[in-house]
Amino acid sequence: MNKAELLKNSYYNWLNEELTFTEQDNYVEITTPFLDSVFDNICIYAKFAKENSVELSDFGQTLFNLEGQGISIQEKNKKIWNSFKTILDDFGISIEGRSLVIITPLDKFPTAKNRILQAIMKVNDLVFMYTNKSQSSFDEIVSDYLSDNKILFTKNIQIVNTSVAASIFDFSIPFENGRSKLIKTVARPNDYNSAKIFNYDVKACLPIRSSDQFVCLFNDQKGKQVDPSTINTALEGVNTSVARAFSFSEAQENNVLDNKEL
Numbered sequence: 001m002n003k004a005e006l007l008k009n010s011y012y013n014w015l016n017e018e019l020t021f022t023e024q025d026n027y028v029e030i031t032t033p034f035l036d037s038v039f040d041n042i043c044i045y046a047k048f049a050k051e052n053s054v055e056l057s058d059f060g061q062t063l064f065n066l067e068g069q070g071i072s073i074q075e076k077n078k079k080i081w082n083s084f085k086t087i088l089d090d091f092g093i094s095i096e097g098r099s100l101v102i103i104t105p106l107d108k109f110p111t112a113k114n115r116i117l118q119a120i121m122k123v124n125d126l127v128f129m130y131t132n133k134s135q136s137s138f139d140e141i142v143s144d145y146l147s148d149n150k151i152l153f154t155k156n157i158q159i160v161n162t163s164v165a166a167s168i169f170d171f172s173i174p175f176e177n178g179r180s181k182l183i184k185t186v187a188r189p190n191d192y193n194s195a196k197i198f199n200y201d202v203k204a205c206l207p208i209r210s211s212d213q214f215v216c217l218f219n220d221q222k223g224k225q226v227d228p229s230t231i232n233t234a235l236e237g238v239n240t241s242v243a244r245a246f247s248f249s250e251a252q253e254n255n256v257l258d259n260k261e262l
């Protein structure tokens with residue numbers, strides 16, 4: 001078995017072992033291995049909206065948990081609301097009442113499930129803005145850095161991977177030779193969830209994007225340190241010639257975010 005097949009099988013095995021689907025009255029509860037802002041497993045709820053169409057929702061749990069921590073995401077709080085709406089727009093998610101929702105054709109279900117999961121995780125990262133009294137999300141900070149340094153980039157790259165789902169990277173920086181540097185940002189410096197997602201996305205995308213390089217970028221603003229175990233989680237089983245992990249300050253010091261290969 002070649003290396004691509006080994007990585008592909010590893011990804012499928014993880015999907016089979018870690019996701020659970022439980023049929024309820026009129027919906028299916030999908031329990032993921034990733035934790036929300038109160039350290040419960042993130043759950044997504046699916047129901048058939050009409051023939052060959054599926055509605056996915058968080059049933060309002062994401063905003064409920066944040067509000068329970070004193071974080072109010074409402075239009076009157078303009079900065080955090082704008083960041084929230086940007087996340088929804090980036091991932092194609094709508095808000096109905098206080099629920100995050102996406103409706104998808106049945107054959108696009110794997111991609112939609114991944115999009116709403118990653119949107120939920122990005123919304124949970126808004127805790128960073130609130131607790132650090134920051135005026136910008138981490139993605140906005142990175143975007144401003146790239147723009148200020150005149151580095152060409154594209155935001156929110158979606159790659160259909162070996163599981164026929166979609167891996168989403170926050171930034172893509174092109175090289176002159178046609179290859180790319182694909183970057184996933186992590187707003188909380190020791191977010192084990194996001195480190196795992198980066199690891200799984202790299203493994204899923206390598207068979208089809210083997211010439212690209214992958215970077216996991218951890219936010220270490222406000223003097224926060226990135227634990228080596230979090231870095232190890234992001235890079236577990238992945239060759240460092242194709243995937244690396246850096247704190248944002250380290251990336252700036254070493255010009256990691258330029259348009260040159262690592």
